[in-house]
Amino acid sequence: MSTEGKGINAMNEPRPDNRERIIEAANRLFYTKGYNQASFADIADEVGISKGNLHYHFRSKVDLLEAILVVRMKEVKNNLAQWDEEYPEAKDKLRRFVQMLLSEEAELVRYGCPLGSLNMELGKYQPELRDQSRAMFDLFRSWLEKAFKQLGCKDSQSLSTHLLTMAQGAALMTYVYADSQLLKDECSKILEWIDSL
Amino acid sequence: MSTEGKGINAMNEPRPDNRERIIEAANRLFYTKGYNQASFADIADEVGISKGNLHYHFRSKVDLLEAILVVRMKEVKNNLAQWDEEYPEAKDKLRRFVQMLLSEEAELVRYGCPLGSLNMELGKYQPELRDQSRAMFDLFRSWLEKAFKQLGCKDSQSLSTHLLTMAQGAALMTYVYADSQLLKDECSKILEWIDSL
DNA sequence: GTCTATAAGAAGATAGAC
């Protein structure tokens, strides 16, 4: 798929990194505007290339979305792996998860949760992509489950689902009310719950 | 596109109730397909009228949405008023709220929460309608707050927000995983929390 | 690889006959 190391022309010079730049821009726009509202024109404009060029790199919008899901999956995996290194203690892992919400306050208020909103949208519009979109949730879910197991909880599966559920609820309400205080309050409650385990 | 015969009269006869039928169909389609994915053609087809006729009753899509928001607001108000009558006890009121989720299991699994999904969608697409869409949340929020106050809780506001947050999280996760068991488990946890108050 | 030009279709919305 990658076409690296091509010669550089005089005019219409190739930008070997354009594919990456497209993915970056689309990743951002699919989040901020939503998948269906972010058009090829928007993305091409953002990158500074023509729509035709965009279609050269990605035949269809679904192709582009799939490439972005791959990127997001990788990002989540990297984050979780890093947290595993930094926080050997199970409860610290759980707290770090909640801390993610707080550190994304500004984006949550303006655009909602990138996982939750994409899953809502794809569920209604692109049923065939639900599985891939849901896979990001699965990463968090199984990582949290491992942490609960490490903590010695029997019902680690239901606890991980519960934590994810509270986080999604908090993210959604934060977005609906565009209220960062709401986010802080809900995260405090989640952290208290973690402490009480 | 089909100009299906209504079989009742000969030609172009007035249907005084078409306006109501349009609202019903649009209300359903805005929920099941989403506001942006439900087109005028979809709605006209569902009602069995032409797009032109639809535009006679509602000049724009936003007009139609506003009419539907009025209907939904009324429905929520009616529900809350009825629950007030049926459940004088504060905790019973809170339980009834959770019961609503369980009784909407099939719809939540397939289409998500009508309030949550609409708010997510309008937030990204129609910022000018966020306030109206959010108003449905406000109805629940203040009703719950009253119940918590009746129960003697000082922090009734934060508790009502918290309950709404958990409900939204549960609805979203139920939808993403199309998992009715998840809904039952989360509702059980919420009910336990209510009991513990 | 990149561009311009254009197809092909769907969307919201309007005009005018009946």
Next chain:
DNA sequence: GTCTATCTTCTTATAGAC
């Protein structure tokens, strides 16, 4: 009130020159 026909704009996607 209802219809058909049409307009305009936006969308995804393709064709072909450079």
